[in-house]
Amino acid sequence: MLFSSSLTKLALLAAAAAGVIAGPTARGVPAGFVTTKGTQFELDGKPFAFVGANSYWLPLLLTQTDVEKTFSTMAKAGVKVLRTWGFNAINDTELAGAKESGLTYYQVWNSSTYALNTGSQGLERLDNVIETAGKYGIKIILAFTNNWVGYGGSDLYIDWISGATTHDVFFTDSRIVSAYQSYVRTIVERYKSSPNIFAWELMNEARCSSDSFPSGPLCTPASGAQSLTKWYKQQSDFVKNLDPNHLVTTGGEGHFFWTHPRTYWSNGQLISDYNWNGQAGEDFDRNLQIPNIDFVTYHLYPQSWYPELDFPGSNWTAASWGLEWISDHINAGNKANKPVILEEFGVGGLENKTEIYPTWVQHALDTKHAIMPWQFGELGLTEDGGNRIIKYADAILNGASPNDGNTFYSNQTAVWNIFTRAAKIQASRSL
Ligand SMILES: *[C@@H]1O[C@H](CO)[C@@H](O)[C@H](O)[C@H]1NC(C)=O
Ligand SMILES: *[C@@H]1O[C@H](CO)[C@@H](O)[C@H](O)[C@H]1NC(C)=O
Ligand SMILES: *[C@@H]1O[C@H](CO)[C@@H](O)[C@H](O)[C@H]1NC(C)=O
Numbered sequence: 001m002l003f004s005s006s007l008t009k010l011a012l013l014a015a016a017a018a019g020v021i022a023g024p025t026a027r028g029v030p031a032g033f034v035t036t037k038g039t040q041f042e043l044d045g046k047p048f049a050f051v052g053a054n055s056y057w058l059p060l061l062l063t064q065t066d067v068e069k070t071f072s073t074m075a076k077a078g079v080k081v082l083r084t085w086g087f088n089a090i091n092d093t094e095l096a097g098a099k100e101s102g103l104t105y106y107q108v109w110n111s112s113t114y115a116l117n118t119g120s121q122g123l124e125r126l127d128n129v130i131e132t133a134g135k136y137g138i139k140i141i142l143a144f145t146n147n148w149v150g151y152g153g154s155d156l157y158i159d160w161i162s163g164a165t166t167h168d169v170f171f172t173d174s175r176i177v178s179a180y181q182s183y184v185r186t187i188v189e190r191y192k193s194s195p196n197i198f199a200w201e202l203m204n205e206a207r208c209s210s211d212s213f214p215s216g217p218l219c220t221p222a223s224g225a226q227s228l229t230k231w232y233k234q235q236s237d238f239v240k241n242l243d244p245n246h247l248v249t250t251g252g253e254g255h256f257f258w259t260h261p262r263t264y265w266s267n268g269q270l271i272s273d274y275n276w277n278g279q280a281g282e283d284f285d286r287n288l289q290i291p292n293i294d295f296v297t298y299h300l301y302p303q304s305w306y307p308e309l310d311f312p313g314s315n316w317t318a319a320s321w322g323l324e325w326i327s328d329h330i331n332a333g334n335k336a337n338k339p340v341i342l343e344e345f346g347v348g349g350l351e352n353k354t355e356i357y358p359t360w361v362q363h364a365l366d367t368k369h370a371i372m373p374w375q376f377g378e379l380g381l382t383e384d385g386g387n388r389i390i391k392y393a394d395a396i397l398n399g400a401s402p403n404d405g406n407t408f409y410s411n412q413t414a415v416w417n418i419f420t421r422a423a424k425i426q427a428s429r430s431l
């Protein structure tokens with residue numbers, strides 16, 4: 001339902017001024033903005049169920065032809081929501097190379113403050129992606145930074161501002177929090193009036209540790225620090241004060257902190273499972289309670305999370321593990337009466353995808369929640385003749401977007417059809 005009376009707006013403004021913001025269901029928003037109602041999303045007062053796509057590389061494309069081509073394929077596949085990165089940061093030592101290769105960059109670090117690039121190789125590219133999305137009826141979940149090194153994540157803030165050697169300082173050092181917030185402010189102010197934004201995402205896969213740094217002793221819920229939950233609360237309040245109309249989410253992997261975590265057997269030993277014992281830093285149930293977190297995300301990669309269990313004859317299967325993981329998140333969302341999104345999931349290899357995805361997708365559809373496979377692939381990209389090294393191992397090869405093993409393309413019809421079929425079912429629920 002839409003509350004558009006000026007009374008509601010005044011109440012919201014007063015609440016915002018007082019630092020207390022009305023809950024996610026009681027918001028009056030402009031036309032075309034997504035809201036939540038209980039565990040479901042709504043668009044202009046009607047149910048909004050969807051299949052989404054992940055494509056972090058879209059703002060890295062060099063030509064409008066390729067951007068349009070990608071959105072057009074997504075739209076034909078029934079994709080309604082795209083998740084991509086709202087960050088691309090480099091060290092100044094990379095600047096010359098970036099200029100030469102055409103690499104998209106928004107922040108350049110060369111001291112304890114970064115330089116913002118609003119130019120044609122900077123935020124103008126993101127502007128264009130967000131604007132083009134609207135032409136194809138697609139809304140964007142935009143992440144503000146990365147837990148991981150990819151495309152200049154949180155560790156660059158740590159390197160340049162604090163020099164600390166543990167990753168958890170990202171969540172607690174007030175100088176780092178200010179720098180993060182100054183970037184967040186730039187992005188939010190830039191797009192806050194756009195109906196093409198589905199939601200703001202505080203960080204991709206926040207954890208107490210990263211790929212460069214370990215965690216300090218005080219970060220996890222078990223340590224009593226609850227650093228991630230506190231950070232989510234602080235940042236979601238910050239974003240809602242800037243923009244009360246768009247949804248805000250975590251971007252987390254969805255780890256639980258259960259009193260009695262799930263366990264598994266490995267080499268005859270019963271192991272307390274990392275995904276349920278809070279060791280990574282998140283507490284999914286508490287994150288659902290944060291007032292300005294409108295919905296919470298979770299990810300699903302059993303093959304890379306449990307490589308030691310993935311062998312013939314083990315007690316374990318990726319398919320059934322995934323079903324349990326989905327159920328646990330659905331139950332948590334139902335308990336908190338907020339939506340959850342299966343925001344990333346993937347397995348390697350075409351056969352595994354064809355075999356495993358239908359059961360996961362069906363379970364998600366049966367429990368009425370949105371899914372966003374990792375990751376959407378595009379064929380026939382034309383820039384640099386269809387071949388370009390972007391950064392890291394990311395490359396466009398023979399016109400195909402980067403393939404990390406989880407990418408699926410329209411030529412892989414058995415996999416493609418799983419998602420186009422699901423998109424049709426979701427669309428039929430959105431009328
Ligand atoms: C960026 O520069 C900082 C400071 O020189 C350095 O510590 C860090 O390793 C660099 N990071 C990357 C990703 O290049
Ligand atoms: C980074 O700082 C150094 C030292 O102040 C300066 O020489 C260099 O030009 C700066 N690089 C950029 C890209 O601003
Ligand atoms: C399978 O589970 C049983 C307990 O149910 C355990 O004793 C055994 O070690 C497990 N096997 C493997 C290969 O993990």
Ligand SMILES: *[C@@H]1O[C@H](CO)[C@@H](O)[C@H](O)[C@H]1NC(C)=O
Pocket residue numbers: 303310318347348349350352
């Ligand atoms: C497919 O799944 C099997 C069993 O889970 C796994 O061992 C294998 O590595 C997967 N294939 C690819 C290409 O990832």
Ligand SMILES: *[C@@H]1O[C@H](CO)[C@@H](O)[C@H](O)[C@H]1NC(C)=O
Pocket residue numbers: 379397398400409411412
């Ligand atoms: C689909 O395209 C990808 C990327 O170019 C290629 O690697 C793959 O072999 C193709 N698959 C089929 C089934 O044609």
